[in-house]
Amino acid sequence: MSKEFDVLVIGGGPGGYVAAIRAAQLGFKTACCESNPYADPKGEPRLGGTCLNVGCIPSKALLHTSHLFEEAGHGFEAQGITVGTPKIDVAKMIARKSGIVDQLTGGIKGLFKKNKVTLLNGHGSFVAQAGEGWQVKVGDEVVTAKQVIVATGSKARHLPGIPVDNKIVCDNVGALDIDAVPKKLAIIGAGVIGLEMGSVWRRLGADVTILEAMPDFLAAADLDVAKEALKVFTKQGLKLQLGVKIGEVKAAKKGVSIAYTDKDGAEQKLDADRLIVSVGRVPNTDGLNAEAVGLKLNDRGMIEVDGHCRTNLPGVWAVGDVVRGPMLAHKAMEEAVMVAELMAGQAGHCNFDTVPWVIYTSPEIAWVGKTEQQLKGEGVAYKVGKIPFLANGRALGMGETTGFVKMIADAATDRILGVHIIGAGASELISEAVVAMEFAGCSEDLARICHAHPTLSEVVHEAALACDKRPLHF
Numbered sequence: 001m002s003k004e005f006d007v008l009v010i011g012g013g014p015g016g017y018v019a020a021i022r023a024a025q026l027g028f029k030t031a032c033c034e035s036n037p038y039a040d041p042k043g044e045p046r047l048g049g050t051c052l053n054v055g056c057i058p059s060k061a062l063l064h065t066s067h068l069f070e071e072a073g074h075g076f077e078a079q080g081i082t083v084g085t086p087k088i089d090v091a092k093m094i095a096r097k098s099g100i101v102d103q104l105t106g107g108i109k110g111l112f113k114k115n116k117v118t119l120l121n122g123h124g125s126f127v128a129q130a131g132e133g134w135q136v137k138v139g140d141e142v143v144t145a146k147q148v149i150v151a152t153g154s155k156a157r158h159l160p161g162i163p164v165d166n167k168i169v170c171d172n173v174g175a176l177d178i179d180a181v182p183k184k185l186a187i188i189g190a191g192v193i194g195l196e197m198g199s200v201w202r203r204l205g206a207d208v209t210i211l212e213a214m215p216d217f218l219a220a221a222d223l224d225v226a227k228e229a230l231k232v233f234t235k236q237g238l239k240l241q242l243g244v245k246i247g248e249v250k251a252a253k254k255g256v257s258i259a260y261t262d263k264d265g266a267e268q269k270l271d272a273d274r275l276i277v278s279v280g281r282v283p284n285t286d287g288l289n290a291e292a293v294g295l296k297l298n299d300r301g302m303i304e305v306d307g308h309c310r311t312n313l314p315g316v317w318a319v320g321d322v323v324r325g326p327m328l329a330h331k332a333m334e335e336a337v338m339v340a341e342l343m344a345g346q347a348g349h350c351n352f353d354t355v356p357w358v359i360y361t362s363p364e365i366a367w368v369g370k371t372e373q374q375l376k377g378e379g380v381a382y383k384v385g386k387i388p389f390l391a392n393g394r395a396l397g398m399g400e401t402t403g404f405v406k407m408i409a410d411a412a413t414d415r416i417l418g419v420h421i422i423g424a425g426a427s428e429l430i431s432e433a434v435v436a437m438e439f440a441g442c443s444e445d446l447a448r449i450c451h452a453h454p455t456l457s458e459v460v461h462e463a464a465l466a467c468d469k470r471p472l473h474f
């Protein structure tokens, strides 16, 4: 007998599990199917998708451990602490990371139980329209649902001629499970994964070279931030080569050899113990049977949706990495809640202009809204308030004086258009900017808000004051 639901969510990542929980909270009889590609010792479905299993959470766990290692080796001495030469137990670090992943993925199962979401173990693919709903094959059975939310996420893009075995040549999956500090690590792609994973292994002692095709570093970030980041990361020892063209890559049991052309057109060769390929991600739409039911994809293979995540098919929605927009967990979750609330007749809302970006390097990088170069391109008149962390007492006390907060506001209305941070705690500080922008705030609003002293948030306060050329401590 076919199982019938009000809502079926395909995919159990941040887009899918949040959509399922919110739909169930709103009274829909909800199921979520997960094709379970992640290794689980008990062979059970693992929820949490890329984010929890092989993305946000494990990468941040490794970033934290490696940061502590670097602090112990190089940061403590300046504060009068002697601990000797620290040693890293990679197996223990990886086991800790995996334990966190297990705890969180298991926690989502608990949330499904609490919210009465049915978990179906299997790959979901469309069969046909059934009355006002849809038939979807999940594993060996066919499920019927009045509405379907596709949240199948993304996977690493691979390069032709560079087979990934996740031992010597890794994508994000293998990069999070490297079992010993490589002497030499090569990375193709100086994007978010390249910088975060490059930082992890550099801190632990690897000689890391990142080969990037684009001539500009971190092109999506504000130019001032990108320049500062390039300076700091280079000083830390990350070897960043921009404007390269990758040639033949030869992988063997013990290492890899990469031929490339550098920015000046010279032929080069890089030998390394491991290679991480981090050149972006592609949507998971294969195997959905999208064509058979007429589900429209764009030329990059993403499901086409409108601003409310409606596809071209009635009662079929799509959220997260499988649709346009930044591939970020919090963006997926925002869309998920919006869709569930729209299905319930509520005013679902997702403001794509205030989705923040964070890169968890040291120092951290975070931004929301427009960059200065974007505003120049659009011909918008703006003013800038920029304050260094060096001028902040808390940052000095912490020994974290690198970087700045840069606030950009409309020259005529004072409305905040963008906030760009490179510095300690940027991942937390950016929330204040997001709240201000979400409520159409002006720099004057933030300038008039009392910020606790001494805190790093005072740098945001001073940047707001600096928009009106009246900083108090700089």
Ligand code: FAD
Pocket: 010, 011, 012, 013, 014, 015, 016, 033, 034, 035, 036, 037, 048, 049, 050, 051, 052, 054, 055, 056, 057, 059, 122, 123, 124, 125, 151, 152, 153, 154, 155, 172, 193, 284, 287, 288, 319, 320, 321, 322, 327, 328, 329, 330, 331, 332
């Ligand atoms: P996914 O998380 O990819 O989940 C999709 C799920 O659907 C998967 O579990 C998959 O198995 C399942 N599935 C696919 N097809 C089917 C099918 N046909 N039937 C059933 N199930 C199916 N984002 C941040 O915001 N912050 C970060 O710090 C961050 N760090 C990252 C670090 C790394 C190394 C990587 C790779 C990504 C990182 N991201 C980060 C991005 C984040 O992981 C994704 O944006 C987020 O996971 C997208 O959620 P999603 O639900 O759309 O897709």
Ligand code: NAI
Pocket: 159, 188, 189, 190, 191, 192, 193, 194, 196, 211, 212, 213, 214, 246, 277, 278, 279, 280, 281, 326, 327, 328, 357, 358, 359, 360
């Ligand atoms: P990315 O899009 O961030 O960076 C890919 C980089 O590879 C780009 O700089 C690109 O120019 C370069 N590139 C592409 N083809 C190349 C080639 N042939 N040779 C050399 N360089 C090449 O993608 P990345 O790092 O793989 O991460 C994927 C996505 O995962 C991110 O875009 C982001 O959405 C998400 N993510 C988010 C994180 C966060 O929020 N902190 C952390 C990690 C990933």
